Amino acid sequence: MSLVMLVLLAISPAKDHFSQWRHYQKQYLHLIRGRADAVTLERHYEGGIRQIWIPEQQVTDRCTTCHLGLKENSLTDVSAVAYRKHPVVPHSLTEFGCTTCHRGQGAATTVQEAHNATEQWEQPLLPAKYIEAGCGQCHLEKQAATPFLNQGRQLISSYGCTHCHTIKQGDGTYIQPEDDPPSLKHIADKTTRDWVYAWIKDPQAYASTATMPNYHFSDNDARDVSAFIMSQSTSLEPPLQPLNGKPNPDPAAGTSLYGQSFCASCHAMQNAAGMMVGGNVGPELTGIGTKAKPEWIADWVANPNHYDPGTMMPHYRFDPTQVATLAAFLESKTEPDFVANVHLEAATPQQIEHGKRLVLENGCASCHEINGIKKPENFAPELSRIGSKPISQLLFVEGVDHNLHSYVAAKVSNPRAFGPALKMPQFKLTLQQVDAVTTALLAQTDRAATQPPAMRIASVQQSKYEPAGHAGQLMHDLRCFTCHMINGHGGDMAPDLTWEGTAVTREWLTQFLKSPETLRPALIRRMPKFNLSDADINTLTDYIMTVYQTPEFDRDSLPASELTPALVEQGRELFYSKFACQSCHIADYAKDKGYIGPALAGTGKRFNAAWVYYWLKDPQSLRPGTIEPNQHMTDEEARSLTAFLMSLKATGAKEVAKK
Amino acid sequence: MKRTLIFLCALSLSVSGCSHKGQQPAPLKATATGAAILESSGGKQIGYIGMPLDQPIVVQVNDASGSAVPGAAVYFRGSSGVSFTTASALTDSSGQVTTTVSLGQQAGRYKLVASTGDASGKNIELPIEEIALGYQQTVGAQLNAQYCLRCHDPESSSLRVSNMDNLSVKPHAFTEGDTLNKMSDVDLIAIISHGGPALNKSAEMPPWGYTISKSDIAALVSYIRAVADPPYEAGGLVYAQK
Numbered sequence: 001m002s003l004v005m006l007v008l009l010a011i012s013p014a015k016d017h018f019s020q021w022r023h024y025q026k027q028y029l030h031l032i033r034g035r036a037d038a039v040t041l042e043r044h045y046e047g048g049i050r051q052i053w054i055p056e057q058q059v060t061d062r063c064t065t066c067h068l069g070l071k072e073n074s075l076t077d078v079s080a081v082a083y084r085k086h087p088v089v090p091h092s093l094t095e096f097g098c099t100t101c102h103r104g105q106g107a108a109t110t111v112q113e114a115h116n117a118t119e120q121w122e123q124p125l126l127p128a129k130y131i132e133a134g135c136g137q138c139h140l141e142k143q144a145a146t147p148f149l150n151q152g153r154q155l156i157s158s159y160g161c162t163h164c165h166t167i168k169q170g171d172g173t174y175i176q177p178e179d180d181p182p183s184l185k186h187i188a189d190k191t192t193r194d195w196v197y198a199w200i201k202d203p204q205a206y207a208s209t210a211t212m213p214n215y216h217f218s219d220n221d222a223r224d225v226s227a228f229i230m231s232q233s234t235s236l237e238p239p240l241q242p243l244n245g246k247p248n249p250d251p252a253a254g255t256s257l258y259g260q261s262f263c264a265s266c267h268a269m270q271n272a273a274g275m276m277v278g279g280n281v282g283p284e285l286t287g288i289g290t291k292a293k294p295e296w297i298a299d300w301v302a303n304p305n306h307y308d309p310g311t312m313m314p315h316y317r318f319d320p321t322q323v324a325t326l327a328a329f330l331e332s333k334t335e336p337d338f339v340a341n342v343h344l345e346a347a348t349p350q351q352i353e354h355g356k357r358l359v360l361e362n363g364c365a366s367c368h369e370i371n372g373i374k375k376p377e378n379f380a381p382e383l384s385r386i387g388s389k390p391i392s393q394l395l396f397v398e399g400v401d402h403n404l405h406s407y408v409a410a411k412v413s414n415p416r417a418f419g420p421a422l423k424m425p426q427f428k429l430t431l432q433q434v435d436a437v438t439t440a441l442l443a444q445t446d447r448a449a450t451q452p453p454a455m456r457i458a459s460v461q462q463s464k465y466e467p468a469g470h471a472g473q474l475m476h477d478l479r480c481f482t483c484h485m486i487n488g489h490g491g492d493m494a495p496d497l498t499w500e501g502t503a504v505t506r507e508w509l510t511q512f513l514k515s516p517e518t519l520r521p522a523l524i525r526r527m528p529k530f531n532l533s534d535a536d537i538n539t540l541t542d543y544i545m546t547v548y549q550t551p552e553f554d555r556d557s558l559p560a561s562e563l564t565p566a567l568v569e570q571g572r573e574l575f576y577s578k579f580a581c582q583s584c585h586i587a588d589y590a591k592d593k594g595y596i597g598p599a600l601a602g603t604g605k606r607f608n609a610a611w612v613y614y615w616l617k618d619p620q621s622l623r624p625g626t627i628e629p630n631q632h633m634t635d636e637e638a639r640s641l642t643a644f645l646m647s648l649k650a651t652g653a654k655e656v657a658k659k
Numbered sequence: 660m661k662r663t664l665i666f667l668c669a670l671s672l673s674v675s676g677c678s679h680k681g682q683q684p685a686p687l688k689a690t691a692t693g694a695a696i697l698e699s700s701g702g703k704q705i706g707y708i709g710m711p712l713d714q715p716i717v718v719q720v721n722d723a724s725g726s727a728v729p730g731a732a733v734y735f736r737g738s739s740g741v742s743f744t745t746a747s748a749l750t751d752s753s754g755q756v757t758t759t760v761s762l763g764q765q766a767g768r769y770k771l772v773a774s775t776g777d778a779s780g781k782n783i784e785l786p787i788e789e790i791a792l793g794y795q796q797t798v799g800a801q802l803n804a805q806y807c808l809r810c811h812d813p814e815s816s817s818l819r820v821s822n823m824d825n826l827s828v829k830p831h832a833f834t835e836g837d838t839l840n841k842m843s844d845v846d847l848i849a850i851i852s853h854g855g856p857a858l859n860k861s862a863e864m865p866p867w868g869y870t871i872s873k874s875d876i877a878a879l880v881s882y883i884r885a886v887a888d889p890p891y892e893a894g895g896l897v898y899a900q901k
Contacts, residue, residue, distance in 0.1 A: 088877075522822070
């Protein structure tokens with residue numbers, strides 16, 4: 001009896017003695033004793049259960065019990081992951097712990113329980129490919145170090161996931177959809193039922209870049225949905241404007257107007273070689289002639305605000321000949337195969353009724369405005385805390401590993417695999433895009449939602465700035481904010497204009513708005529010509545010169561009289577030798593070739609001297625994020641360079657031959 | 660010492676044991692055999708830890724006369740943590756197999772192998788190398804794209820024209836290991852921070868030390884080291900083995 005007692009009593013210490021972590025510690029000691037810096041490493045070593053405890057972050061991590069070399073600079077070459085030094089990251093282990101970023105069960109002391117999901121503890125380690133989800137819990141801003149998290153958040157916006165799913169971030173902001181799905185209120189003015197049918201059957205067959213997902217509608221369902229949508233369409237008020245010009249008879253005129261207007265800055269089109277050329281701000285135009293009716297194209301080119309007051313596209317003010325020319329060019333871009341096999345008969349009331357049911361069931365109105373259908377609220381489950389969803393609340397299907405990240409990735413990549421009756425449509429994403437979206441979703445954890453605000457780096461939100469008055473209306477009509485940022489509002493395709501009034505001269509600005517010259521020869525995106533009237537140009541220049549002024553320095557603080565010829569010569573010397581500015585800029589079209597920054601040959605006409613001086617002293621203070629390096633110039637160097645640059649008064653940049 | 664090494668190997672295997680499951684592809688019934696296996700595309704890519712690479716790997720099996728062999732069995736394998744969308748397949752009608760690879764958890768170079776059996780049943784192997792960037796190198800890669808690439812990369816993109824040809828002294832591409840591997844970290848940091856003249860080189864390389872932070876410059880150096888070809892071997896302390 002007493003012998004049995006003794007054995008029983010021995011079980012506990014024996015279990016402790018043979019525990020897994022002791023094993024790891026013994027092996028670690030073995031490893032470090034074989035190394036040259038054994039003494040240092042041994043001095044750092046402390047046996048027993050190690051723990052990082054940060055109560056305010058709910059961190060109790062015993063990972064360092066086995067991962068003993070995480071802080072040892074010399075252990076970068078060890079093959080065993082357990083003993084290797086942690087790669088360089090900006091956060092210290094002691095301040096953040098391990099599970100904050102990596103997840104897993106911090107308090108566990110066996111390999112299995114710490115890394116994998118077990119029955120009682122279901123938080124497995126984040127696989128390396130989703131590690132940026134750890135960063136995303138606190139970092140809501142776009143960070144250089146987290147390309148996939150940024151990409152995932154961007155995809156959630158640009159694919160419009162948040163039309164249906166609400167995603168609230170830790171700082172209380174919501175991820176906003178940015179895909180701008182078109183209103184279908186007047187769809188019959190724009191396109192045919194045949195096209196709508198083919199489109200909802202397979203959007204990517206029309207445009208490979210389309211973000212509209214595939215609902216896998218049967219032929220009959222697509223027939224009925226198209227019937228309902230067309231039946232709900234009303235005529236635009238006032239109606240589409242008829243063409244009152246004739247296209248330019250020159251067959252190349254359309255192509256050249258498309259090029260001159262820089263349509264490709266925003267729209268992609270497949271060229272003869274099958275390559276997609278152009279931007280992704282607006283829809284792809286490869287088959288626009290098949291999609292849109294000729295009268296709609298002409299009306300849209302004349303003034304896009306008429307059909308869609310919320311469009312990002314500027315109002316170009318083309319004359320009637322230009323409208324006809326560009327419209328004819330776009331009409332010629334057809335993909336007849338896309339609708340070749342569509343033969344729809346007139347819709348019956350039953351079909352329309354069935355179509356309505358499908359539209360309601362599939363939540364089409366979450367994205368598109370449809371007459372007679374209300375936008376559903378919270379059409380799909382909220383995803384604000386999807387990254388902490390307990391596995392017990394998930395329904396797995398065969399082939400999906402039993403953990404949260406596999407579930408999320410499977411849902412994103414192939415939602416219909418979870419049951420044919422599920423409404424979530426199939427998005428067209430690459431493997432990498434699926435992983436990026438999964439990363440962004442896994443960042444939506446309980447920790448992200450509940451941690452103290454001091455832990456959070458808030459996302460950068462657009463300001464609500466709108467310019468006032470007549471100039472404001474003009475800037476809205478020209479959609480300046482699609483490309484330019486002003487006072488924290490707008491796009492990043494073109495330079496920030498917040499202080500443009502300080503930077504440039506009135507004469508130059510007037511001339512530029514009349515006929516934009518090439519400033520950056522190597523850029524494919526350029527400022528288009530909007531065909532503005534003199535009165536409009538006047539209004540705009542008045543406004544820009546008055547309002548967009550920096551308070552940092554006086555615009556007139558460097559008069560021309562101070563820029564002596566001697567300074568000009570000193571500046572020339574500095575430009576070409578000490579600072580080698582010609583590597584990136586052109587001062588003289590005859591000999592300089594630098595492509596990166598804007599051409600400076602016309603600086604004296606374009607810029608104001610004080611702006612040039614302060615720009616040279618500290619470019620980032622005037623335009624945060626500009627890639628012009630701060631050269632740490634002395635006041636005198638900056639003054640001489642300003643004198644030289646202000647002496648350059650060439651007009652009209654040369655085009656650079658594209659490779 | 661040897662025993663320790665063996666144990667460590669076993670240990671790392673057991674730690675990453677799960678990822679090894681399913682790595683061994685089931686044998687395929689090949690309908691033909693080739694005499695050589697070649698890389699068509701997809702090698703030497705720069706990717707990120709754990710993530711699928713941008714471009715698929717395409718390998719081709721040829722017969723002795725150099726024409727493509729359809730129906731030959733091709734197997735892909737890699738070190739721990741590496742996964743393939745197609746780990747094994749028969750070559751298609753043009754003699755090719757396409758797969759997308761996701762690299763493992765550690766930053767560094769990954770040596771992958773594509774293999775096929777020849778007529779005598781002998782294995783012919785094709786080594787393929789890919790690079791995975793870790794945290795610091797990823798920061799470096801982003802900085803490279805923002806500040807360095809336009810001069811240091813001779814290739815133009817669809818949005819921008821390379822500036823390399825406009826410079827009187829041609830900058831080194833960061834992959835030029837033959838040159839850059841000879842420069843110490845300190846020299847690289849000096850030339851990035853203070854510009855070409857810091858090392859008696861051209862002023863066309865401007866100083867970036869007043870524009871980007873010290874840790875960002877360290878990140879750039881780690882990126883340059885990661886993509887060097889031939890690979891960069893860290894100098895530093897060499898530890899005597901007992």
